[in-house]
Structures are given as structure tokens and as C-alpha cells.
Amino acid sequence: MISVASRKVSQLVNLFVIVQKIFFCYVVKMHGSTNNASDPRRPDKEHRFKPPAPSSQAVPGEDLTPDYMNILGMIFSMCGLMMRLKWCAWVALYCSCISFANSRVNDDTKQILSSFMLSISAVVMSYLQNPQPMSPPWASLLQ
Template identity: 60%
Template sequence: MQANHSSDPRRADKITSLVGMLTLCPVDGIGNKHVIRDIQAAFYNIAKYKPPTQGTPGAPGEDPTTDYMNVLGMIFSMCGLMMRLKWCAWVALYCSCISFANARVNDDTKQMLSSFMLSISAVVMSYLQNPQPMTPPWSNI
């Protein structure tokens, strides 16, 4: 059983019928041969779309927000743990939530889980060391 490719514009009989129609219609000051050649070139230069591979940088399917938020969450959680800054620990937890929300199915779950655990431990440890309510960073000015 053969497939019917009658709608394929690159078929020779379609092009010749189109060329035959163009030779019947007059073109002002321009020879029909140039128009026919341009149409034939347009039909034969049709290329099938190939999506970019996953490894290429700047591919439209990649969104670096997850990676950026993951790194920011780890930096803020380390600052919250080392410097005992409660607001850094909360920002780290916020960045971890954003990273989780923007993650894809095939992203590394171990790294995301470690970022969550690090930010949660930063919040818990900062409140265990100093149970006072958090003062905003701009209140010391």
C-alpha cells in the first residue's frame, strides 16, 4: 500500500502545473523565468524543523531560574548558619521553594532536597540559638 503524497508541494507535477499557470499570466517588465526560478527555489529549499538538542546553551527549553535559586538558597542558608542572621535563613527557605516550584521532572532531586534541608536547618538553628523574634535588617539604622 502506497502513501498518498498528493499534498506535498515539492512534487514535480505540482511545480510544473504552477509554472504552467505562471506562464499564462503576464508579469509587467519582469520575465516569467525569474519568477519561475524563484518559486522553484522556494519549493526545493523547504527544510524540516529540527528542535535544538538539550545540551546546547541558550536552548529555548532551558530555564536557569531553578539553578540560580538553588545556589542563592545555599548561599543564604550558609550565611544564616554562620552569621546567625535569621532573615538570611528565611530568604534561603524562600529561594528553595522557588527552586522547587520551577524544577522539571528530570532535574536533580538530591541537590534540591539538600538545599531544602540546609535552609530548614538554618532557620531552626538560628531560632534555637536566639529564640527572640526576628528584627528586620533595616531596623538597626
Template identity: 60%
Template sequence: MSQMNSNDPRRPDRVQRYKPLPAGCIGSPSEDPTPDYMNLLSMLFSMCGLMMKLKWSAWIALFCSAISFANLRMHDDFKQIFSCFMLSFLAVVMTYLQNPLPMTLPFTN
């Protein structure tokens, strides 16, 4: 048995135990809530654009959903983010179908 240990190439004195990095370190797998917030903002602005017929709100929803789609993580729910993107696109299309005139901002009268 002692001869088997002397031929063993492993070195127990060189073993280092795994310690995960703290949340503040560079390269740590911390969660970024930006895509979730942009997804929520996209839903809110698209509903405002659809209900109140505000073109600027529909465009902001499309912008927020594009940011959310661009920051997609692998474990996120793709269906939810894609449906939010389609809802914001639908809000832009529907506001222009109801009123095809160019968009006017509320503060430029």
C-alpha cells in the same frame, strides 16, 4: 509495481518536514534558568544564616529554595534541589535554636 503505488494511501505531496520553533516563540521548549538561580541563592543565604546567625538570611534562603522546588523541571536533579531545601530549613531551625528571641531586621533599631 505501479499498481502498488496507486493503492498506496500516503500522499507525498502533503508531507511537511518538521522544523523546531525558534527560541523566542511561545511554546518553545526554551530553558528557564530561574530554578537554578534560586537554588544558588538559597545555598548562599543559608550559609550566611548558618555562619553569621542571621535569621533574615535563613528565611530568605527558605523562600528561595521553595521557589526553586516549585519550578522544578522533570529532568532536573531532584536530590540537589531537595538537599538545598533541607539546608535552608536547617538554617532556620539552627538560628532559632541558638537565639529563640523574635527576629529583628537590621534596619529597624
């Protein structure tokens, strides 16, 4: 049953190709050739697309959120590691996740990955040094 269906599909494709060839031959016979004088296209005005050269400066339409979050993640990671602040380590992990989620394919994956690993190590090290649950920074103000 599948082979019958595939045969019918191939027959339809062949029929479509034949109809296309007939239509093209008809158009060529009616107009004399494919390059007609009444053709509104202007070949001298055609310009091939050239992608812009990659530059280090930011283009006005470029989103810099991944870069900012990457830097913030590294700063908070260092604060979490050096000052043993658990909330800084968690904010660093949050910033690294945002940076990873908003990154493009052509972004530097090594830098994003290193920021992510640094923030994970800040969380792990802060809990290895002090396994007590995290208390929010404003908890001391409320007492």
C-alpha cells in the same frame, strides 16, 4: 441497568469500527490504492524527529530561574548558619521554595532537596541558638 448501558456502548463501538472499515474499503476502491499519484505528501521530504542531545550549556529558551534560586538559597543558608542571621535563613527558605516550584521533572532532585534541607536547617538552627523573635535588619536604623 449498568450492564445494559455497557452493552449499548460496546454495540456502538462495534458499529463505529464496522463503519470505519466500510469507509476505508470505499476509499481504496475509488482511488485504486492508498498510494495515489495525486497524493500531495512527499515521502522523500519526511524527516523523523530527533530530540536534541542533552548538553550542559543553556539553550536560549531554557529558564534558569531554578538554578539561580538554588544557588541563592545555598548562599543565604550559609550566611544564616555562619552569621546567625535569621532573615538570611528565611530568605534561603524562600529561594529554595521558588527553586523547587520552578524545577522540571528532569532536573537534579538531589541538589534541590539538599538546598531545601539546608535552608530548613538554617532556620531551625538560628532559632535554636537564639529563640527571640526576629528583628528586621533595618530596625536598628530607625532607633
